[in-house]
């Protein structure tokens with residue numbers, strides 16, 4: 001299934017419905033802070049399952065309780081609807 005890169009206007013519009021997310025390095029970006037490493041890791045495990053279900057995977061970093069997530073679509077060379085779908089699912093966790 002081909003996937004298309006969204007325009008800057010489409011990205012701005014999409015972000016209006018995702019107030020916790022922003023743009024960083026031309027990717028959808030959100031960070032989370034948990035009290036402990038193990039809680040951060042538990043969250044990441046849930047995101048990993050979502051990513052597998054959607055066949056769409058985050059770029060992320062974890063330092064102790066902090067998790068930074070960057071979403072982009074390599075196949076499309078930019079942000080696509082698949083990034084918004086994953087971001088919305090992460091927000092529902």
Ligand SMILES: C[C@H](O)[C@H](O)[C@H]1CNC2=NC(N)=NC(=O)C2=N1
Pocket residue numbers: 055056057058059071072073074075076
């Ligand atoms: C073949 C398969 O659909 C691709 O490799 C998928 C897997 N997960 C992916 N995840 C992300 N973030 N971007 C992609 O382009 C991507 N491509």
